[in-house]
Amino acid sequence: MPDLQRPVLDVGLVVRDFEKALAFYRDKLGLVPTRQVSMDAETAKRAGIGSSAFDIQYMQLGDANLKLVRFKTPPPASPPGAEGAAGFRYVTLWVKDIQKTCDEWRAKGVEFLSEPIRRTPEIQMVFLKDPDGNLIEVLGP
Numbered sequence: 452m453p454d455l456q457r458p459v460l461d462v463g464l465v466v467r468d469f470e471k472a473l474a475f476y477r478d479k480l481g482l483v484p485t486r487q488v489s490m491d492a493e494t495a496k497r498a499g500i501g502s503s504a505f506d507i508q509y510m511q512l513g514d515a516n517l518k519l520v521r522f523k524t525p526p527p528a529s530p531p532g533a534e535g536a537a538g539f540r541y542v543t544l545w546v547k548d549i550q551k552t553c554d555e556w557r558a559k560g561v562e563f564l565s566e567p568i569r570r571t572p573e574i575q576m577v578f579l580k581d582p583d584g585n586l587i588e589v590l591g592p
Contacts, residue, residue, distance in 0.1 A: 457514070459513075459514045459515040460515060461515055461518060462516075462539070462542055463507070463518040464519055464520060464542075464585060466520065466521060466582075466583055467526075467583050468525070468582060469508070472519050473508060475582050476510050476517060477510070478559065479556060479559045480556065480561070480587075482510035482511060483510065483511040484509070484510055484511075485509045485511050486509050487506060487508050487509070488506070488507045489504065489506045489507070490507070492504045501522075503523065503524070504522075504523065505520055505521060505522045505523075507519065507520055507521075508521070512544070517542070528583060531584050532586070533586060540586060541586035541587060541588050542585075542586075542587055543587075543590055544587060544588070544590070545590050545591060546589060546591040548591060549567050549575045549576075549577065549590070549591035550575075552589060552591065553566075553567060556579075562579065562580075563577050563579045564578045564580070565577060565578070567589075573592060574590055574591065575590070575592065576588060576589065
């Protein structure tokens, strides 16, 4: 295992509608916007991650960050669902009380794909989608 500076995993999420995604993650799920950074096209090309400039809005989630990535021209959406394509297909949020979290988010307009389902005797799970259709798994007692 590498010697990590921070023992967490940040995730970059390319979004099609930045304002809608920002409102969803900030206002409905309660993530905290922190810093913004921009990457110019030349740096993106040299790094091997694309050919266009883009902006990143860091959204704090505990010790980790969800990084909302905005391109001037949004890329096409990927196929829906976990089986739609190979690669990262969903993120998981661990909460202390899944029913309380679901009730709070539902009051803010979050739509879940089901009610919480018991996965093990100790853990329940439920999925929801963000405005671009990206899956978010919520796990907790």
